[in-house]
Amino acid sequence: MFRPEIRVLDCTIRDGGLMNEWKFEKAMVKEVFHSLAKAGVDYVELGYRADKSMFSPDDFGAWRFCDEEDLREVAYECDTKVSVMCDVGRTDYSTFLPSDESIVKLYRVATYVPDIDKAIHMGKHIKDLGYEVSVNIMAVSHALEPDLDEALAQLAQTNFDMVYVVDSFGYFYSEQMHYLTEKYLANLPGKQIGIHCHNNRQLAFANTIEGIIKGANYLDGSIYGIGRAAGNCPLELLMGFLKNPKFDIRPIFDLIEKHFVELKKDLRWGYEIPYAITGILNKHPRAAMAFLKGVHGNTFSEFYDELLNVDDV
Amino acid sequence: MFRPEIRVLDCTIRDGGLMNEWKFEKAMVKEVFHSLAKAGVDYVELGYRADKSMFSPDDFGAWRFCDEEDLREVAYECDTKVSVMCDVGRTDYSTFLPSDESIVKLYRVATYVPDIDKAIHMGKHIKDLGYEVSVNIMAVSHALEPDLDEALAQLAQTNFDMVYVVDSFGYFYSEQMHYLTEKYLANLPGKQIGIHCHNNRQLAFANTIEGIIKGANYLDGSIYGIGRAAGNCPLELLMGFLKNPKFDIRPIFDLIEKHFVELKKDLRWGYEIPYAITGILNKHPRAAMAFLKGVHGNTFSEFYDELLNVDDV
Numbered sequence: 001m002f003r004p005e006i007r008v009l010d011c012t013i014r015d016g017g018l019m020n021e022w023k024f025e026k027a028m029v030k031e032v033f034h035s036l037a038k039a040g041v042d043y044v045e046l047g048y049r050a051d052k053s054m055f056s057p058d059d060f061g062a063w064r065f066c067d068e069e070d071l072r073e074v075a076y077e078c079d080t081k082v083s084v085m086c087d088v089g090r091t092d093y094s095t096f097l098p099s100d101e102s103i104v105k106l107y108r109v110a111t112y113v114p115d116i117d118k119a120i121h122m123g124k125h126i127k128d129l130g131y132e133v134s135v136n137i138m139a140v141s142h143a144l145e146p147d148l149d150e151a152l153a154q155l156a157q158t159n160f161d162m163v164y165v166v167d168s169f170g171y172f173y174s175e176q177m178h179y180l181t182e183k184y185l186a187n188l189p190g191k192q193i194g195i196h197c198h199n200n201r202q203l204a205f206a207n208t209i210e211g212i213i214k215g216a217n218y219l220d221g222s223i224y225g226i227g228r229a230a231g232n233c234p235l236e237l238l239m240g241f242l243k244n245p246k247f248d249i250r251p252i253f254d255l256i257e258k259h260f261v262e263l264k265k266d267l268r269w270g271y272e273i274p275y276a277i278t279g280i281l282n283k284h285p286r287a288a289m290a291f292l293k294g295v296h297g298n299t300f301s302e303f304y305d306e307l308l309n310v311d312d313v
Numbered sequence: 314m315f316r317p318e319i320r321v322l323d324c325t326i327r328d329g330g331l332m333n334e335w336k337f338e339k340a341m342v343k344e345v346f347h348s349l350a351k352a353g354v355d356y357v358e359l360g361y362r363a364d365k366s367m368f369s370p371d372d373f374g375a376w377r378f379c380d381e382e383d384l385r386e387v388a389y390e391c392d393t394k395v396s397v398m399c400d401v402g403r404t405d406y407s408t409f410l411p412s413d414e415s416i417v418k419l420y421r422v423a424t425y426v427p428d429i430d431k432a433i434h435m436g437k438h439i440k441d442l443g444y445e446v447s448v449n450i451m452a453v454s455h456a457l458e459p460d461l462d463e464a465l466a467q468l469a470q471t472n473f474d475m476v477y478v479v480d481s482f483g484y485f486y487s488e489q490m491h492y493l494t495e496k497y498l499a500n501l502p503g504k505q506i507g508i509h510c511h512n513n514r515q516l517a518f519a520n521t522i523e524g525i526i527k528g529a530n531y532l533d534g535s536i537y538g539i540g541r542a543a544g545n546c547p548l549e550l551l552m553g554f555l556k557n558p559k560f561d562i563r564p565i566f567d568l569i570e571k572h573f574v575e576l577k578k579d580l581r582w583g584y585e586i587p588y589a590i591t592g593i594l595n596k597h598p599r600a601a602m603a604f605l606k607g608v609h610g611n612t613f614s615e616f617y618d619e620l621l622n623v624d625d626v
Contacts, residue, residue: 173522174487201550206519209486236586237514240593253613256586273549273569280553300566
């Protein structure tokens, strides 16, 4: 698959940080950025811009906050752009520098459908500072259709650059990916559509391909699939699929060999039955993460039955 | 997804046996069959019918041969049918009993496109004995299109029951699955089409779904995805996707918890970079299996470059 408009965004540190409170060593993050630049990855998302009055730097690693000086220690100005994510309701507006003073090129605003007004408010603030802006609408498998339509109509009125189809719970398969990608494209003329998938049912890479087929050009992946719970679309599979000659898969293999095979044993993202169960049932993975930490003493089948009988998410 | 014609075939023991020379304990195989019967799985494939003059019972477990008395020790007559696979060129015709003397209901003839005449010859012998017969055309990603068309034309003339689309190398994604499923359906009127996928690029479940969407009704899965190299479509994901009320996913979760989580650590099937590389490059996984056994001393990147420069399969 080759389409010149395609852009790959690596979210290894940002989404992977959900598994270790963003406590990645600086030297390793630097190696990740430099290797991904060599691989031709278009964007590297190095973490969240979280509000320090809400999250203590004593409890979290540097990539929870992405201070400018930390970013500059690991990244450099090149064709590979630095991305940072910010959550609606957890971000201090005063921490955004004017874009010409920052190494960051893209901010991605993560929001739920009911918070879309707040997301647009924050996105405008960031856009006015000169950055690229994406809005990533999470948990859309729990959204009511008219609410989603209204959110897209509001986003269509903005000058933001991208809007992402996000499968937060690893619940979608091709038919929903087709439906949502086509809906976003039709309702957001002039904007790029992105795809961010979770791998609970081993469908993150497949769903990303389906997004590409329908016209999404911004594609999230993470090294060896690292990310919350079952993780994300493995970047190496995505790069092996894309035929754009600017990409080189080898630096990603090298990173996996040097760091991520071992890291996976430690952080334990990836396919496991409790994550499959929350994916099958369209539930947030937090119940599965608690189960795996032994908070529930149940069997897989009991966990399944328990979730079947829970109405909330 | 619910379609009354859909049938699920579990190939845990047969394809999983490729990872341990079919040395599964009889008590475990019996538990697998009984649990899958409780789960409502339609067929359970318990192994291969290999020629003992070619493969010594000293070197392989019972499920390499599937003698009638061994099958009867682990399975019983019920709605869940026993399936056995036989390879063209590795099977002793004299070992097939008349179907009314056997617990086996289905034989699946595994063949490459160039061996289709031999496959049809063996299939006719088995069909005449009163069994259901499937032909599984392997390695179709290496077949020439006119040869495949000719093979399908010949199969259309038989009274066999099913023909399988097989992604031996885990190379296909949705577009090839659509193309091949539609081709098989169009060229094999009156026959059922099956799907058997390998998981090198984490696409086995996704590709099985794409086969279903296009009209395939016979679906292979294996418990926790066990199978050669990267393994197969995880049965639990397939059962979680199908909405036929006759299916119950819980006995499969119980088997995974009791046996297959540990077994996976020992036999090491599933997603690993060398398997991803052979999948990306449309190669047989044998090179990856050799790499993982340390036969090659190379890095992932060197392994990738080595395979890139190899013309044979």
